[in-house]
Amino acid sequence: MQVSSVRNPVALLSAIGIEQTAAIYYQTAPAVLVSQTLARKQGALTANGALSVNTGKFTGRSPKDKFIVKDALTAATVNWNDFNIPMSADHFDRLYTKITAYFKGKEIWVRDCVACADPAYRVGIQVVTETPWANLFAYNMFLRPGDEELEDMHAEWTVIQAPGFFADPATDGTRQGNFAAISFERKTVLIGGTAYTGEIKKGIFTILNYILPQMHGVLPMHCSANQDEHGDTAIFFGLSGTGKTTLSADPARKLIGDDEHGWSSHHIFNFEGGCYAKCIDLSEEKEPQIYKAIREGALLENVSCFEGTNKVDFANKCITENTRVSYPLDYIDNAVIPSVGNIPSNIFFLTCDAFGVLPPISRLTPAQAMYQFISGYTARVAGTETGVTEPTTTFSTCFGAPFLPLHPVQYAQLLGQKLKQQDVAVWLINTGWTGGPYGTGQRISLKYTRAMVTAALSGQLDRIAYKDFPFFGFGIPEHCPGVPAELLDPRNTWADKEAFDKQAADLADRFIQNFKKYGAQADPEILSASPKI
Structure with a gap:
């Protein structure tokens, strides 16, 4: 048994019901975790020195197998849907008893770590894993407390990950053998039947998305963030394929984080390490x-x-x-450590519009920002999936629907409050097509997209006239340094103007139809930003 001089892992595990293990490895150094993985033939070293593993059957999250315990705390607060599936407290307790008993006689890896770079909102986490490489993932992804911080640390939340343990759907309330279940009452995440480490990361993200808005008025965001040498901060929202990583990874700016952040009254801060x-x-x-x-x-x-x-x-x-x-x-060479930044001056909503309708850059009002935030739009192109013969719309609320326990309108209203209080510019950037839809038009040049983002960040677009974009009402800049003027209005790039109008009306209607499910909760200001046909 590897025992730390700072904390007693036997007592830590006993407190959560795990006893009589074969070996306990606590706060194990990354190099040792790699060696342990190699010794157990669970991975291999690559030429660049990184450890490579195979997560088995599951190579991604399984949203239909993600559960939240429905109890007095969550019944009226969680937005129950296909991503937030209710589980009874009895079923969770049964799973908890089974999964903790599963570790009897087995090796176990334990890591105390922290989420939220801003000390005012830090959450202590204890991650218990069945494999050394899953513990390495926890080391890499969460904030790493030193021995002095460990002495006083209280792990408020526990994550137990056991890929070799499978639930019995007939008695455990699951859909199949794999599951990820969260109990806000017990402050515990149980993960079984899957080795995909992303379930650990997104379990904590879901927790923070629940507690930070309600307890602290902090807006949790699925976004990347960077800042310039003067501390001017920018945030980038976008679904997969929209260019979020590419545009936020700017060598002239410092990276605050690439995926999960909170926006308080004074700062933005990375959730992760x-x-x-x-x-x-x-x-x-x-x-x-x-x-x-x-x-x-x-x-x-x-x-x-x-x-x-x-x-x-x-x-x-x-x-x-x-x-x-x-x-x-x-x-990352130019990372901001600790990963805390100033209130953002600019926010970018990135979309890859394969219909060729949306402008390459447009400025949004607070109401439009809230509407677009709830919509979370991008499009998939033809040929990426079997049977898809034309561009298809994808709407993911707040650019992270699977991780939002609360109703999307609550996040959007919190965003709106911060935009108004702190005078933040919001831009919609289309990294998709112009001159026609996918197959007819052409992809907007990354060179021009970078020029538009740079112009917005530098304030050059603050002194330029704007005109309204039909159907959506966005403000289109009439000029942008480094970008051909005719590219800024997408209608100008279409040879057939009537075809553009028809396609724009169709896309506007898709937004309207998608938003109907939020209409009852959205306030008049948000509804006023709906596209007009």
């Missing part, structure tokens, strides 16, 4: 910061190597397209 980046088709040319971060101590998931070598083939999708790497935030 690391990054969990997609690495499909990764190259040093396209994403140099991420590429260089894949080194000793980093954890690669579900990647493949070139045959006969241990060199990673980042283009290989034979296991999954959702290949991932986790690493500590300080692996």
Whole structure:
């Protein structure tokens, strides 16, 4: 048994009902976790020194198997839906008893860590895992307290991850053997039947999305954030494929974080101490910061190597397209440590509009920002999925629907309050198509997108006239340094103006139809920002 001089892991585990284990490894150093993984033949070293593992059957989250205990605390506060599936307290208690008993006679890895870089909102977390590499993930992704902080630390939340334990749907209230269940009453997350480490990360994100708005008035955000040398902060929201990582990874700016943040009355702050980046088709040319971060101590998931070598083939999708790497935030050369920034001056909503309708850049009013935040729009292009022959709309509320326990309108109203109190500019950036839809038009040049973002960040767009964009009412700048003027109004780029009007009306109607499910909760200000046909 590896025992820390700071805390007694036997007592820690006994307190949560785990006893008589074969071995306990507490706050184990990353290099030792890598060695333990290799010794148990659970992973391999790649040519760049990173540890590579395969998460098995599950190479991503399983949203239909994510549960929240429905009790007196959550019954009236959680927005119950396909992402927030209720579980009874009895079923959770039964799972808890089974999963803690499962560890009897087994090795176990325990890590105390912290979420939220702002000390005012820090949450202590104890992560209990069945494998050493899952414990390495926790080390990489959460904030790492020193021995002095550990002495006084209270782990408010516990995460127990046991990929080898499977629920019995007939008696445990699950859909199948794998599950991720959260009890806000017991302050515990149970993960079983899946080794995908993202369930650990997103379990904590879901918790923070519940407690921070209600207890502290902090807006939790699924976004990246960076700042310039003077501390001017920008936030980037966007679903997969919209360019969030590319546009926020600016060598001229410092990275605060790439995925999860909170917005308080004084700061924005990273929830995490690391990054969990997609690495499909990764190259040093396209994403140099991420590429260089894949080194000793980093954890690669579900990647493949070139045959006969241990060199990673980042283009290989034979296991999954959702290949991932986790690493500590300080692996990024220009990271902000501690990862706390000033109130943002600019917010960017990124969308990849495959219909070729939305302007490449437009300025939003607070009401439009709230409406677009709730909508969380992007589009998938034809050919990416079997049977998809034309662009399809994707709406993910607040750009992170699967992780939002509260009603989306609550997050949007909190966003609106902060925008008005702190005079923040909000921009909608279309990184998709212009001149026609996918297949007819062309993708907006990354060079022009970067120029537009730079102009917004530098304040150059504050002194330019704007005109209204039909149907949606957004403000389109009439000029932007480094961008052809005709590109700014998408209607100008279409040869067939009537076809554009028809396509724009169709997209506007899709927004309207999608928003109907939020209409009863949205206030008149938000509803006033609905597209007009």
